[in-house]
Amino acid sequence: MIYRCGACGGLLEVRHDLEALRDLRTPRSWKALFRERLSAIRGFHRSGVWRYHELVLPDLSPADAVTLGEGNTGLYRLEALERRAGAGPLHLKHEGQNPSLSFKDRGMTAGVSWARRLGVRAVACASTGDTSAALALYAARAEGLAALVVVPRDGITLEQLGQPLASGCRTIRLDTDFDGCIQLLQELARLHPLYLLNSLNSIRLEGQKTIAFEILQQLDWEPPDWIVMPVGNAGNVSALAKGFSELRELGILERVPRLAGVQAAAAAPLARAFSEGAPEIEPLVAGETIATAIRIGNPVSAPKALSAVRASQGVFLQVDDAAAADAKALVDASGVSICPNSGVAVAGWLQLVSEGVIGRRESAVVVGTAHGIKFSRTTLDYHRGTSPAGPGAHANPPVETAATLEDLERAAGLACG
Ligand SMILES: *Cc1c(COP(=O)(O)O)cnc(C)c1O
Numbered sequence: 001m002i003y004r005c006g007a008c009g010g011l012l013e014v015r016h017d018l019e020a021l022r023d024l025r026t027p028r029s030w031k032a033l034f035r036e037r038l039s040a041i042r043g044f045h046r047s048g049v050w051r052y053h054e055l056v057l058p059d060l061s062p063a064d065a066v067t068l069g070e071g072n073t074g075l076y077r078l079e080a081l082e083r084r085a086g087a088g089p090l091h092l093k094h095e096g097q098n099p100s101l102s103f104k105d106r107g108m109t110a111g112v113s114w115a116r117r118l119g120v121r122a123v124a125c126a127s128t129g130d131t132s133a134a135l136a137l138y139a140a141r142a143e144g145l146a147a148l149v150v151v152p153r154d155g156i157t158l159e160q161l162g163q164p165l166a167s168g169c170r171t172i173r174l175d176t177d178f179d180g181c182i183q184l185l186q187e188l189a190r191l192h193p194l195y196l197l198n199s200l201n202s203i204r205l206e207g208q209k210t211i212a213f214e215i216l217q218q219l220d221w222e223p224p225d226w227i228v229m230p231v232g233n234a235g236n237v238s239a240l241a242k243g244f245s246e247l248r249e250l251g252i253l254e255r256v257p258r259l260a261g262v263q264a265a266a267a268a269p270l271a272r273a274f275s276e277g278a279p280e281i282e283p284l285v286a287g288e289t290i291a292t293a294i295r296i297g298n299p300v301s302a303p304k305a306l307s308a309v310r311a312s313q314g315v316f317l318q319v320d321d322a323a324a325a326d327a328k329a330l331v332d333a334s335g336v337s338i339c340p341n342s343g344v345a346v347a348g349w350l351q352l353v354s355e356g357v358i359g360r361r362e363s364a365v366v367v368g369t370a371h372g373i374k375f376s377r378t379t380l381d382y383h384r385g386t387s388p389a390g391p392g393a394h395a396n397p398p399v400e401t402a403a404t405l406e407d408l409e410r411a412a413g414l415a416c417g
Contacts, residue, residue, distance in 0.1 A: 001120070001193070003200045011304065012202045013242075014057075018249050021054065027251040034217055048072040049106050049210045055246065056206050057110060064117045066142045070105040071210060073097040075218040075365070080334045081346065087353045087360040091224070092336055092346075093215050096371025100163060102293075102339075103211060103236065103369050104134035110207030111197040112138035115145060120195040122146040124188075126181035127198075128232065128293045129160030130370055132171070135197050136164035148194065150174055150181045155292055159374045177286060179298050199235025200300045208236055209243030215365050216253065223257050226358055229367035230345040231261035231270060231316070232294030234305035236369070241308035257365075259314035260358075261305065262348030264291040264324065264341075270302060274316035280306070290321050290378050290389055293341040293370060315357060321389035323347040325382050328372070329394040332379070337372035345369075 004011055025033065040046040044062040045053070048071015053060070074094045082088030095103035112135070115123050123145060125135050132149035139147035149164050153173040164171045174181050182198060189196050197204060216223060223244075231237050237259060244256040263271045266287035273281040283298035299305070309316060321340075327350060328343030338346070345366045352358040372379060381387040383396050401411040409415045 001118070001195050003196065003202070011200055011301065013304075014202050014206050016055065016058075016246060018246065021250055024054070030250065030252055031221060034213075038217075046072075047109065048214050049109050049207050052210050052213050055213070055250075056210060057114065057203070060113055060117060064113055065109070066112045066116060066138050067109050068099040068105065068137070068141060070098050070109050071214060073214070075215065076336050078331060078334060078336070078366075081330060081350070084330070085350055085353045087358065087362070089363045090349065091365045092331065092338070092342075092368045093211065093365055094336060094338070094368045095211065096338060096342070096368055096374075100130070100133040100137045101371035101374050102130035102134065103208065103367070104130045105137070106207040106210055107199070107204030107235075107239075108134040108138040108197065108207070111135075111201055111204040112142050112145065114203045115195050115197070116142055118195065120145075120193070122148065122194050123197050124148040124150070124185060124194040125197045126150045126178060126185045127156070128152070128178050128295060129156030129374070130293055131198065132156075132169075133160055133163035136167035136169035136171075139169060140167040146170075148172070150185050152177050152181055155295065157292070157375055157377060159376065178296050179283075179286070182300070198300065199233050205235055205239040205242065208239035209246075211236075211367060212240045212243030213247070216247065219365075221252065223253060223255060224365045225257060225362035226260055226352075226364040227257045227367065228260040228262060228345050228349045228352070228364055230291065230294050230341045230369055231263050231305065232267070232296040232299065232341075234261070234270060234299040234301035236367075237261045238301045238304040238308050240367075241305075241312060244312075256312060259309045259312045260348060260352060261309055261314070261316045262345045263316065263318045264289040264294055264344050265318045265320045267295045267297055268318035269297060270299060270305060271316045271318035273302075273306065274309070288388070290340040290387070291324060291344045293339065294344065315352070317348055317351065319344055319347040319351060323351070325378075325387060325389045326393045329382060329392055331368075332372060333394060333396075336368070338368045339370040339372055339375045340378050341370060342366070342368035
């Protein structure tokens, strides 16, 4: 159970034997294999993570896999946004369609399966709400694997708090923020045999990089010009960068997309370091934001993410809560329910288009990281006009009226005269 290099202290990274993989199949034959597995009705390869088994964790035996058929999430064109911005094509990869309603399931099927292979007894994580839900769910499926999650007392939603409780996971609420939770948990893990499944765990990133694989497969292996995603601890952006670069080395991809990592203004150490051209981030104390899943002042994968985004000719930027809330409302109203953190990414796309960083004819895929239903309070506040982010431009408040036919008719806008 090690996560960092003994010599330099940097996070470990999984390195695949790309030469062996190149010898195994041609790019064409890899694509044919992945296409064939798409038609699986059940079993290991039906998962949108394990469909790419050989490129994810080739040493994992399918018998050790703990899977809920994760991945296989929708890729939706957002025409209403395209018209508004006068740019496109724009797609949203809806990772909220995973079993626990966020992309964290992709990392957890890998991490919990690996825990089983290692024979560990207990897994743990600190979380802003989605990692804990995913860990609890997969640990429950694993049977016999004890799970512990540590969350900030006030930093996660009611729906997210209910998830690990329902899965039978020991759930500890601490009177601190995420950065405080992870620090204490790491100290605890030095004293007790706990396998940590935060994104400092390199195995998790192997699962998460399949977001990149699936997007490409859904676009018939034609890469978009840009991938735009919300960034908190910066594991996911590092994972996608790794996925794209491996596909290029295997000859499956000719060019990799540029990456745009979007942060909430209240917790934007990477955006700040990027705009200052600094070699590394300055950790900060995160302020309040509706994007609670990315409210992190000291991202553990910051060095990996900075170099990956720079290498892709990409950018980091920040947006405020009002822009994120309006962007979420626009996407929600187009029939795709997203979370405020995904709203941060959509607002980032709008901003990059308006600044001309993303050209009007450049294609982009925004990664929607969790489902809107996990953040009902934020949605209700927005539409009722009680959001801390201020009044929304697209608010659709509920109408309350007395229970008579006349009142109902008036409220429905059907009264004549
Ligand atoms: C975890 C999470 C993120 C951020 O991912 P990182 O790997 O921490 O950068 C964004 N959105 C949601 C909904 C998340 O749960």
